Amino acid sequence: MDKSRWLVLAVVFVARTSMGYQFQTIGSVGPVMVAELAIDFAILGSLIGIYKLPGVILAFPSGLLGNRFGEKPMLIAGMVLMAVGGFITAWSDVFSIVFAGRVISGAGAVLFNVLSAKLIADWFAEKELTLAFAIHVNSWPLGIALGLATQASLAQSFSVNGMLSTSAIFCVVGGVLLAVGSRDCPRADEHDTPRPARAGFTLHEFILISLAALIWLLFNGNLILVVSFAPTYLTAMGHDIAAAGRLVSVGTWLGIVSVPLGGLMVQRGISADRFMALTFLAGSTATFAIVWLDDPFLAFIAFGVLAWAPAGPIFALPVAVLKKANRAIGMGIFLSYYYLGIGLFAPLAGYLSDRSGDPATPITFAAWLLIGALLMLVLFRVVSRPRRSLTAIVELQ
DSSP: OHHHHHHHHHHHHHHHHHHHHHHHHHHHTHHHHHHHTTOOHHHHHHHHHTTTTTHHHHHHHHHHHHHHHOHHHHHHHHHHHHHHHHHHHHHOOSHHHHHHHHHHHHHHHHHHHHHHHHHHHHHHTTSOHHHHHHHHHHHHHHHHHHHHHHHHHHHHHSOHHHHHHHHHHHHHHHHHHHHHHOOOOTTSOTTOOOOOHHHHOOHHHHHHHHHHHHHHHHHHHHHHHHHHHHHHHHHHTTOOHHHHHHHHHHHHHHHHHHHHHHHHHHHTTOOHHHHHHHHHHHHHHHHHHHHHSSSTHHHHHHIIIIISTTHHHHHHHHHHHSOGGGHHHHHHHHHHHHHHHHHHHHHHHHHHHHHHTOTTHHHHHHHHHHHHHHHHHHHHHHHSOTTSOHHHHHHTO
16 A cells, blocks of 8 residues: 555656646746747736636536546546647647637646645545655646756757647656556545535634635745746846746755655654744745845745745645545635636736836745735634644644
8 A cells, every 4th residue: 555655646746747847838938928929027927827727717626526537537637638738839829829728738737736636635644644745746846947947948949839849748748657657545435425515614614724725825826926937037137048047946946855855844743833934934035035136046045945845734734624525625625726826926926027117026026925824824823723733733633
């Protein structure tokens, strides 16, 4: 059983990496698209954010589809949609069709993301959940880091269209791996079907899920805005576009290390409350430092070490709140907040940049989001039952 669950985690990890890589494609060549398509930063932000926006509609039914047809078939279906949308985005010269391609890819990513989270929760619910989720969520920054390090150079060496195609090919590889190496958790009770959300959740549970979702949303909003808009900011400051991507990737590569380390530290007994609060404050400061420092290299190092670290403990929060019977639906609700917020944050950040005339505005906005995450964490603790410490919640006593 142990070998099976770690194999499933490894396969899902590789497949989910393609999702981060595909999401990053627009941000990596943002300056080129702004110039060649004569679009403003609000439109660029819309192209970035639209990848997440289908989740507002699809996150909840994704959980129902997983319960009806099984996680594995729906995970593969998600990868197929990501690949199809990726090829449409890559080879269309019509902006509306490019936009539609991003929507199709995003829809597949929603289906995959919700059900992969539920699958990992089923396999690891009894032990090592925080560590497993830290590894699981780390696939997203790995894909982004690979994109930042390679996509601008690929676009320069070949073409933007060719670079965009690599994301679709990556999704095809991920789908094949899922078909061969993943399977639904045999310990999941086949008769433990979810009830409708209204019957399955108390008001107290729904509030806690919502607060946990807002923490996850604001945390991810910081990361996504930095990796999406920092290359454009650095280019405006005089960096070459490929060099800018590599500089931003420094923080992302370090984030890949800090995410599982953060999960391991909490798993070993460090207070989740203190760990998340301190990393939110330190990560916000590091984000501000990207625009404060003339040479932001050290700021990106601090950003990678600190801002990414609390991902695992945050993502484990809703699993403790949810009963097994409504876990799939609950994760859909949890991620619906995330998709709505991320889908709106990117165009909002671009709009603010256009209005201010300052390419640093999205980065500053991102820094404030982590302060918001800290406030939501405090509120989560206030609403939680006094007898349940946050560390106990995260570790699923």
